Amino acid sequence: MKPHYGCCHPIQCILPPHVVDAIKMRGDADQRKMAEALAKQATEIREEREEATPPDSFMGAPVLAMGVAPAVSREVYDGGRRASLPGTLVRSEGEDPVDDPVVNQVYDLTGDVYNLYLDVYRRNSLDGQGLLIVSTVHHRRRYNNAFWNGSQMAYGDGDGTLFQTFVEASVVGHELSHGVVQYSGGLAYKDQAGALNESFADVFGSLSKQYALRQTAAEADWLIGQGILGPDVHGLALRSMKAPGTAYEDTVLGKDPQPYHMDFYLNTSSDNGGVHINSGIPNHAFYLLSQYLGGYAWEKAGQIWYDTMQVINNPLATFNNWADKTVEVARERFGARSMEVAFTRRAWKLVGVDL
Amino acid sequence: MKFFLRVLTGQGITLQGEIDLTDLPEELVRRIQTTLTRKNLAAAAAAKPNPQMVDASEYELAIYPDNPNQKPQRYTFVDADDNIDVLEILDDIMHEIVRRKKGQS
Numbered sequence: 129m130k131p132h133y134g135c136c137h138p139i140q141c142i143l144p145p146h147v148v149d150a151i152k153m154r155g156d157a158d159q160r161k162m163a164e165a166l167a168k169q170a171t172e173i174r175e176e177r178e179e180a181t182p183p184d185s186f187m188g189a190p191v192l193a194m195g196v197a198p199a200v201s202r203e204v205y206d207g208g209r210r211a212s213l214p215g216t217l218v219r220s221e222g223e224d225p226v227d228d229p230v231v232n233q234v235y236d237l238t239g240d241v242y243n244l245y246l247d248v249y250r251r252n253s254l255d256g257q258g259l260l261i262v263s264t265v266h267h268r269r270r271y272n273n274a275f276w277n278g279s280q281m282a283y284g285d286g287d288g289t290l291f292q293t294f295v296e297a298s299v300v301g302h303e304l305s306h307g308v309v310q311y312s313g314g315l316a317y318k319d320q321a322g323a324l325n326e327s328f329a330d331v332f333g334s335l336s337k338q339y340a341l342r343q344t345a346a347e348a349d350w351l352i353g354q355g356i357l358g359p360d361v362h363g364l365a366l367r368s369m370k371a372p373g374t375a376y377e378d379t380v381l382g383k384d385p386q387p388y389h390m391d392f393y394l395n396t397s398s399d400n401g402g403v404h405i406n407s408g409i410p411n412h413a414f415y416l417l418s419q420y421l422g423g424y425a426w427e428k429a430g431q432i433w434y435d436t437m438q439v440i441n442n443p444l445a446t447f448n449n450w451a452d453k454t455v456e457v458a459r460e461r462f463g464a465r466s467m468e469v470a471f472t473r474r475a476w477k478l479v480g481v482d483l
Numbered sequence: 484m485k486f487f488l489r490v491l492t493g494q495g496i497t498l499q500g501e502i503d504l505t506d507l508p509e510e511l512v513r514r515i516q517t518t519l520t521r522k523n524l525a526a527a528a529a530a531k532p533n534p535q536m537v538d539a540s541e542y543e544l545a546i547y548p549d550n551p552n553q554k555p556q557r558y559t560f561v562d563a564d565d566n567i568d569v570l571e572i573l574d575d576i577m578h579e580i581v582r583r584k585k586g587q588s
Contacts, residue, residue: 211567268567270574273493275562278535287578289585290498306537317537325537326495353494360585366494380584381496399541404495 198252200242201260204231207267207282214264214280230265230295234283237300238263240340244301244332245308248339248426249434254307261304265295274299276306289358290380297340298352299366302333312437320446322403327410331433334369335426345418345425351375369415372408388412390447390480410447413475420471428468432458451476451483487545490577493538493562500580511575518568519546521556527566528558536562542573 205215245251253259262280271284274294315325353366363376372386386408418425462468489499539562
């Protein structure tokens with residue numbers, strides 16, 4: 129299997145391969161015939177694309193080929209502590225810094241995330257086609273949250289007690305990476321697929337910070353939201369990829385509930401099936417792989433995770449589905465007998481995800 | 484009247500606590516009395532979320548009347564465009580709960 133990049137063919141988008149397989153196995157005669165035709169067509173399209181497209185290029189390449197260099201395009205709005213989005217435009221691409229440091233921070237951090245995706249993965253913005261990146265700061269009053277709403281980011285200022293900001297490198301990278309997930313075929317925001325969606329956002333949130341600081345896997349803090357908690361809160365961050373479950377323990381926030389192993393997987397209906405909780409498991413697998421491989425985590429481990437997101441084509445993926453695909457992708461990119469494959473397998477085994 | 488409030492912040496952190504109406508600032512009490520009516524609360528709870536929104540906040544509110552013979556009212560809310568008035572009051576109530584837990588005056 130060779131990874132295919134960018135937007136998939138509509139047939140593959142509507143009917144992912146596992147669904148086609150299921151129809152082939154369980155459908156009636158006509159349905160099986162249709163599924164086999166679809167599978168054949170998808171294979172032909174993939175082969176055509178592979179012949180036409182060098183393995184290391186994808187969406188960004190056609191833009192470069194036409195002589196138009198990809199360039200970041202940002203707009204930052206001031207929400208004025210109101211709920212309506214996007215608010216008042218305060219800084220557009222290429223404009224000088226403004227008086228509000230939060231606006232400038234978001235502008236700069238958004239650029240850092242864009243640079244990671246373009247420089248390392250040759251992805252031109254969230255959609256791979258130069259999408260304008262819209263952010264709103266000062267969203268609502270005392271709002272303890274930041275989010276991606278399908279078309280833009282919004283950042284609250286926090287209540288000043290528990291949270292002092294949400295504009296921080298890994299949080300900005302996290303929110304923007306939800307956009308990348310959305311434009312890469314998506315992962316349903318529920319149960320294990322939702323936890324993978326959250327984990328992908330954490331992984332690339334952390335990598336965007338590491339890339340901006342040029343930190344190796346050994347030097348990185350592997351924290352999400354480091355420094356955003358209030359001064360009286362007993363904790364370091366929202367989450368720790370290095371040691372899930374240890375980011376905070378506070379009288380008001382309680383204890384960080386993230387597991388690092390499938391033995392402690394939390395079955396819950398809350399939080400869309402624990403998407404922010406069980407994401408600790410794939411987060412830790414990524415951290416372990418990065419430590420095994422050494423060097424810069426965005427180079428090999430990040431490439432494996434990024435490629436997996438581009439090819440998995442299964443919005444309902446489980447941890448096992450994702451883990452299997454990471455091994456497949458590592459095998460394709462680095463070779464079947466490579467250390468990258470061995471370490472990817474080992475990382476998943478150590479968090480209790482059987483391959 | 485007592486409020487029990489739980490807020491899932493959207494970043495995986497859950498805040499929860501209870502507070503009596505009489506312990507809230509006067510200005511907030513006035514807003515509660517005019518905005519947190521049964522009708523408004525029911526409408527806010529029915530607000531539809533944006534299906535593409537991730538990291539959205541969720542709110543669970545239980546209102547316990549002073550009369551123990553009266554049943555508590557329970558509502559669940561999600562971030563949506565048309566229930567902001569209610570959610571912002573809940574944020575302020577949570578802020579008061581947190582301040583008390585943290586021992587702030």
